[in-house]
Amino acid sequence: MSEVKLYLWDPDLTAKAHFAETAPPSARLTEDDAFRVKGLVEEHLNRTGSTRAEAILKRWSETREQFWVVRPQPPRSLSITADTESSAKA
Numbered sequence: 001m002s003e004v005k006l007y008l009w010d011p012d013l014t015a016k017a018h019f020a021e022t023a024p025p026s027a028r029l030t031e032d033d034a035f036r037v038k039g040l041v042e043e044h045l046n047r048t049g050s051t052r053a054e055a056i057l058k059r060w061s062e063t064r065e066q067f068w069v070v071r072p073q074p075p076r077s078l079s080i081t082a083d084t085e086s087s088a089k090a
Contacts, residue, residue, distance in 0.1 A: 006070040007037050009056070015068060024072040033069045 008015055008026075019026060029037060038060060045053035056063045 004072055005033070006072075007033070007040070008068040008070065009063075009066060010068055011063070011066050013066065024070050026068045026070045029064060029067050029069055034064050034067075037064070037067055 007029075010016070016026065038057070041053050041056050044050055045057065
């Protein structure tokens with residue numbers, strides 16, 4: 001199963017303040033993430049001619065620090081205990 005990630009561009013550096021306490025963990029891009037995001041922005045530029053994407057790429061050494069990566073955690077396994085089984089039978 002592949003890992004799911006959300007990449008968020010935050011040019012004003014204010015997004016983190018809006019994340020809920022229960023939101024999945026977020027962090028700045030790793031080298032691998034930066035490589036992936038840059039590729040996605042380049043692909044977007046090639047397909048759309050986006051001036052925003054072009055501006056992001058022109059200043060990549062600065063703008064890459066404006067991205068967050070959010071990695072949802074896998075669902076927790078549920079374990080059934082003897083108490084749960086007993087109450088379920090009642």
